[in-house]
Amino acid sequence: MPISVVELFAGVGGFRLGLEKSSKRYQTIWANQWEPARRSQHAFDCYVSHFGISSHHINEDIALVKDQIPEHDLLVGGFPCQDYSVARTGAKGLEGKKGVLWWEINDILTQKKPNCHLGKCG
Numbered sequence: 001m002p003i004s005v006v007e008l009f010a011g012v013g014g015f016r017l018g019l020e021k022s023s024k025r026y027q028t029i030w031a032n033q034w035e036p037a038r039r040s041q042h043a044f045d046c047y048v049s050h051f052g053i054s055s056h057h058i059n060e061d062i063a064l065v066k067d068q069i070p071e072h073d074l075l076v077g078g079f080p081c082q083d084y085s086v087a088r089t090g091a092k093g094l095e096g097k098k099g100v101l102w103w104e105i106n107d108i109l110t111q112k113k114p115n116c117h118l119g120k121c122g
Contacts, residue, residue, distance in 0.1 A: 007031040008077035010033040015076040032058045074116040
């Protein structure tokens with residue numbers, strides 16, 4: 001049985017590569033990568049070069065497109081760590097510029113309720 005995956009903060013597709021190479025059951029059905037305040041979107045361009053152009057690969061602010069996320073079994077994401085890193089002075093956690101993205105993940109999980117969690121699906 002396939003496991004549908006949504007990949008947030010996808011970067012160049014690390015979660016997708018790992019999951020899809022580990023089992024053919026994982027099928028990434030929607031992905032988002034967007035770097036605010038940057039004209040060039042190098043990570044998204046790399047993602048597209050690996051996985052092709054698709055209307056399911058989104059390069060916009062997750063807050064503006066989260067209502068487009070389809071029902072899915074598993075939500076993964078390369079969560080931006082800058083606001084949680086001990087290597088960075090002045091990290092602000094949930095109140096930092098990128099730390100607030102946790103609330104977007106929370107909204108999506110609350111709304112979609114994917115059925116894979118803690119290593120179990122179903």
